[in-house]
Amino acid sequence: xxxxTQSPGTLSLSPGDRATLSCRASQSVSSYLAWYQQKVxxxxxxxxxxxxxxxTGIPVRFGGSGSGTDFTLTISSLEPEDFAVYYCQQRSNWxxxxxxxxxxxxx
Amino acid sequence: EVQLVESGGGLVQPGxxxxxxxxASGFIFSSYWMHWVRRVPGKGLVWVSRIxxxxxxxTYADSVKGxxxxxxxxxxxxxxxxxxxxxxxxxxxYYCARSPGSGEDHWGQGTLVTVSS
Numbered sequence: 001x002x003x004x005t006q007s008p009g010t011l012s013l014s015p016g017d018r019a020t021l022s023c024r025a026s027q028s029v030s031s032y033l034a035w036y037q038q039k040v041x042x043x044x045x046x047x048x049x050x051x052x053x054x055x056t057g058i059p060v061r062f063g064g065s066g067s068g069t070d071f072t073l074t075i076s077s078l079e080p081e082d083f084a085v086y087y088c089q090q091r092s093n094w095x096x097x098x099x100x101x102x103x104x105x106x107x
Numbered sequence: 108e109v110q111l112v113e114s115g116g117g118l119v120q121p122g123x124x125x126x127x128x129x130x131a132s133g134f135i136f137s138s139y140w141m142h143w144v145r146r147v148p149g150k151g152l153v154w155v156s157r158i159x160x161x162x163x164x165x166t167y168a169d170s171v172k173g174x175x176x177x178x179x180x181x182x183x184x185x186x187x188x189x190x191x192x193x194x195x196x197x198x199x200x201y202y203c204a205r206s207p208g209s210g211e212d213h214w215g216q217g218t219l220v221t222v223s224s
Binding site: 034036038042043044045046048049050053055056087089091094095096097098099100101 | 144150151152153154157166168169202204209210211212214215216217
């Protein structure tokens with residue numbers, strides 16, 4: 001099973017700041033990596049698929065990069081609604097696995 | 108509008124069973140792979156199972172293999188998860204999700220399963 005390790009565990013920033021979230025895989029997942037956002041009491045929301053493609057309706061301030069084992073989700077300028085938990089997910093091998101999440105909180 | 112609505116969760120004793128349902132609307136259900144994912148309280152997301160568009164291919168996480176069964180009724184636009192021999196560690200919110208292939212682009216709001224005596 002591929003293990004995804006996200007860092008940091010918690011990121012404290014202010015609206016308008018740039019956020020950089022990392023995800024490292026225990027083995028190569030090529031570009032088969034997605035990012036999700038989850039708010040309390042809500043379902044996960046697909047942000048990025050195939051490492052760098054924004055899902056339908058996702059604002060351009062969300063960007064993904066990386067391949068192989070190291071991936072980054074960047075939020076260029078934080079909006080109040082962006083404070084949530086973010087998960088990376090690999091879909092290279094079954095079982096698909098998620099990282100443990102990065103909590104983005106307001107500083 | 109794509110909608111996925113889960114139901115069937117509840118409180119069940121260890122060793123018990125439940126059948127979760129996911130009613131789909133707003134898209135051609137029979138064209139999509141569907142997945143079940145769970146979120147353990149205070150922890151992260153864990154994949155449970157998936158099924159292909161016609162129901163002929165199913166896959167399970169090792170932790171649920173032999174205890175959970177995924178199925179679908181394309182005539183009723185409904186996805187199912189039969190969960191049995193339940194353990195405390197199966198306590199979670201269970202989500203169904205639609206999978207076009209590169210990510211799960213629509214999710215239901217989830218149904219809570221609590222396993223406790």
